[in-house]
Amino acid sequence: MNVKTTKGASSKVLLFISILGFFVVTIVIVWGIGFFRREGESSEKIMPTTELEPSQAEVNEKEIQTGEADDEGATIAGSVSYPSENLPAMEVCAVNTADEEEICTHTEEGESEYSITVDPGKYLVYAVYKYEADCNEEDSACGSTKAYYTKCDTYDDSFIPECNPNAGPPEDNGKWNKVGFICYEDAVCKAAFTPLAISVESGESIKLKKIVQGWYIPCNHDTEMCSDPEFDVWADYLE
16 A cells, blocks of 8 residues: 555656646747747847948949049040151140130150040040240240141041042142132032031040041131231131
8 A cells, every 4th residue: 555655646746747847848938939039020120220321322322423424524536647757746635615625635756646535515626736846835936737627537538529629620620729719718628627526425435537637728818827827727717
C-alpha cells in the first residue's frame, strides 16, 4: 500500500511540473512573438523618415543638373584658310547677332582648326588676319583682312556661278572685280558674300566647313577707300 501511494504521489508531481513547464514555455513564446512584432512595427515607422532624406537629395540633385543644363554653353568649331602658300596666325570670332558681343579665339601660324564656346543663340563667324605681328586696334596703320563664313562655304563645290563668276558664261568671267561693278548691288554677288548666321542651342556642338569664300570679297569702292586700314568692306553686306 505504501509503495502504491508513493508512486501515485510522484505521478501527480510530475504531471504538475509538466503542466507548469508547458505554461511557462507558452508564455515565453507568446511574449517573444509580441516583442518581435513590436520591433517590426517600430522599424516600419522609422523607414519612411529614413528613405525621405535620400529621396529629397535626389530631387535637389536633379534640380541642380537641370540648372546646369539650362546654362550649358554651345560650341562652334571649324577651320580657316587663306589665299597664300602659308597659313598665317589668325583671330576667329563669333558675333552674337542679338547684342553684337564677340567671342574670339586665336590660331597659330599653320594651324587651321578653331573652336569657340558660346552661349546659345545666333552667330556670325569670321576670321581676320592682321598684316603685322604687333598689330593692334590702336594702331591706325594696322592693316587687316577679314573673311566671314558664308553660304558658299557650305557647298562641296564652290566653283559654281552663285559663288564664283569665273564658273559662269565667258562674258561674266571676273565681272565681280571689274571697275564700275558693285557687288552688294547685284543680287547674286551680294548673296555669295553675305555672312551666314549660325544658330546653336544649349549643349550643341556645330562643326562648320572651311572659311574660304570671304577672302575674295570685291571692294567696289575707290582705291583710296579700299586701302584704308580702318575701312570695313563687309559693312555693305551686314546692313
